[in-house]
Amino acid sequence: MSLAAEQQALTQLRHLIAGEYWEPALKAAGVMARRISSQERARELWNLFRQIPPQVRDGPAGRLAAAWVAFRAGEEAELxxxxxxxxxAPELRGFRVALVVRQGRYAEAEQLLAQPTVPDQQAIAARYRAQMLAAQGGDWQGAYAEAMRGLSGRDLGVLHTEVAYYCAGYNLTEQARDHLAQAVQALRSAPQEQTLALANLGMACLSAGDFRGAYQALQKASALAQQNSPYRSIVWRMQGDLALLHRWPARARYAYHEALRTALTGHDRSMAAENLILTLLLxxxxxxxxxELIAAAELPVNAPQDTEHHTVLDxxxxxxxxxxxxxxxxxxxxxxxxxxDLSQPRRWVLDLxxxxVARQQGQPGPDAPALEQLQWQWPWHQLFPEMCFPEPEKGTAWKPLTPPKAQINLAGPVQLKVGDFEVPLGRKTRGLLAYLVLEGGSTSAESAAGALGLDxxxxxxxxxxxxxVVTQLRQQLGSPGTVQSVGGVIKLGADxxxxxxxxxxxxxxxxxxxxxxxxxxxxxIEQQSLSFPED
Known part of the structure; x- marks a missing residue:
């Protein structure tokens, strides 16, 4: 269903509900839920559907529509x-499979899967069968491939995202990246879910060492993540990870601060705080x-995935x-x-x-664990031993992260490299940066405007x-301190x-x-021509 058709269907449903045409309203809601394009639309449909009286929704004609709408909106309690x-009820069997798999009741799920499922819920049953096999260590890849047959749009994108999640868990980085790239394409009509897929694609590219791919994915995710996006914090955090791997501490610090500021969940706040503290340590x-450690210790821990937050702080x-x-x-x-009971990455850090400790105390102790022992890694794992813990026997002293070297190439199309990473710039922003560098890093606002033809x-x-232009250049360089504008003077900062x-x-x-x-x-060019006249 196109976005225009979806909007028209919502309008028609509002009219049916306003006129108390309950049976057509139930039918319209059920049809729309089957073809929903995004989570935002599903939530909108759910809020509208709740205006139908409970006794109508709970009647024989309403249960199927109610199940579809609740499932799409993620309302597990209502489902x-x-x-x-x-x-x-056999007509609800696919939803029952989904519910019992989510609750870890796999024996019951297998019994349900042995019975026939109505055609429009077969894809749901197949998806949750694949989830069950992934949890049990079965052939989840084959099950997901089977579940994807015949799917398109959001339904296909969601499955590609799930497969990528399991691939990452098994350290199948290239496969995770491929599935996320396909998810991004399939989720074109679902901006929020596409934002999350792009953020995860950025992480997968980071894990694979594809920094350019990570930057491009995260830039697209940032453009999609509007002010009210629930994934805005995740995008900022991934941008911080990218900066940290490039040993760009100011950019990483700013990104993690923004991730903390825009976090909408306790889990996102915890993750942002932990990475910010690590950046400060490095x-x-x-x-x-x-x-920041004191502030992070006061964050509420609510979600199950936050159980290790205080361990990480320790x-x-x-x-x-x-x-x-x-x-x-x-x-x-x-x-x-x-x-x-620590996860493997946390245990690795503990052993490290x-x-x-043993090295500092001059005592025999366990050897530092090898990075290769990790089945999966956070991007900063490779920095933790390299930057925090010296190896005196190799003559290696600990050094804090320092501002990265940045150089602009003006001998051709303008290119900026920070470390070994090329930073894309817009036309006017690269013009301003080139002029600032030519002027020794500082110039008056009046001169800059004239130099760019903005006067x-x-x-x-x-x-x-x-x-x-100054604001855009700061954004492209990644932190406010990169370019400063005070008292009519524009200058490059120390970041x-x-x-x-x-x-x-x-x-x-x-x-x-x-x-x-x-x-x-x-x-x-004219000045150089005067100093080097043609024959």
């Missing part, structure tokens, strides 16, 4: 209530790390104590965690820290144009270690900022 009214900002606190030379305090904290019109209009620009030789002056025709470009 369970509807199913409890007719425990053995940067050697001990006081800030201590303050690990980070121990890492801080080790950096401050407090090995005995760190050892006591770590030993208190040994008997806990205990190895460092026509009233002073207020010129100021607005230039402010917009990056700016290197001298690469310039073309005078005899190739025409290659300067090739393809960009700003006034300062033309002036630079």
């Amino acid at each position: 369970q209530r509807v199913l409890s009214q007719t425990p053995d 940067s050697g900002e001990w006081d800030e790390a201590r303050s 690990l980070l606190q121990a890492a801080l104590q080790l950096r401050l030379g407090q090995s005995e305090a760190a050892e006591r904290r770590l030993l208190s965690l040994q008997d806990k 820290l205990l190895s460092e 026509e019109g009233a002073a207020r209009t010129v100021q607005k144009r230039l402010s917009k 990056m270690d700016w290197q001298p620009p690469i310039l073309p030789p005078p005899e190739r002056a025409e290659r300067f900022c090739q393809g960009d025709f700003f006034p300062f470009v033309n002036s630079w």
Whole structure:
């Protein structure tokens, strides 16, 4: 169903409900739920469906529509209530399979799957059969391939996302990335779910070492994640992970702060706080790390996936104590965690820290665990041992993360590299950055406006144009501190270690900022021509 047709169907349903035409309203709601394009639409349908009187929804004609609407909207309690009214109804068997698999009642699910399911619920039963096999270690890949047959749109995108989740759990990074790329395409009509798929695609690309792919996926996700998106925090967190892997601490710190600010769930807040603290530790900002540890310890822990939050904080606190030379305090904290039921990545960090305790105390202890032992990794796992814990026998001293080297190439089309990563820039933003670098990192706002050809019109209009470009450049560079504008002066901040620009030789002056025709470009080329006249 197209978005226009879906909107028209919702309008028609409103009219039917307003006129109290209950039977046609139930039928229309059930049809729409079967073809829903996104979670947002499903929630809208659910809120509208609830306006139908309960005695009508619970009647024989209403139960099937109620089950479809509740299932699509993710209203598990309502779905369970509807199913409890007719425990053995064959026309609801697919929904019953979904419910019992979600609740881990696999023996009951197998009994239900042995019985026939009505055609329009067969895809639902197949999907949850695949989930059950994934939980039991069966042939979940084959089951998902079978469940995908004949699906399209959101239903197909959701299944690709689920398969990617299980692939990541089994460290099948390339397969996870392929499924997420297909999910992104299938979820075109579901912006919020597409945002999540893009964020996860960014993570999969990070795990595969494909930094460009990660950047592109996260930029698209950021553009989709509007102010009220429930996945905005996740996108910011993934951008922080990308920056951290590029050893770009200011950008990572800003991204994690934004992830914390935009978090709508306790889990998202916990994850953002943990990664922010790690970034501060890697940067050697001990006081800030201590303050964030105190704040993070006060975050409420509600969701099941948050059960390790305080354990992670203990690990980070121990890492801080080790950096401050407090090995005995760190050892006591770590030993208190040994008997806990930790996930494999957390256990790996615990073993790594205990190895460092032994090293600092000059005692024989366990060897540091190899990164390859992890079945799956968070992006920062490879940084934890490299940046936090020195190897004196190899002559390696601990060094905090420092601003990355940044260099702009003006000998052709403008290119900016931060470390080994090329940062895409817009036309006006790369013009402003090129001019700033040429001017030694600082210039007046008046000069910048003239250099970019933005100086026509009233002073207020010129100021607005230039402010917009400055804001866009900050966004593309990843943190507010990269470009500062104070008292009529625009300058590059200390978030990056700016290197001298690469310039073309005078005899190739025409290659300067090739393809960009700003006034300062033309002036630079003319000056070089005067110093290197043609024969």
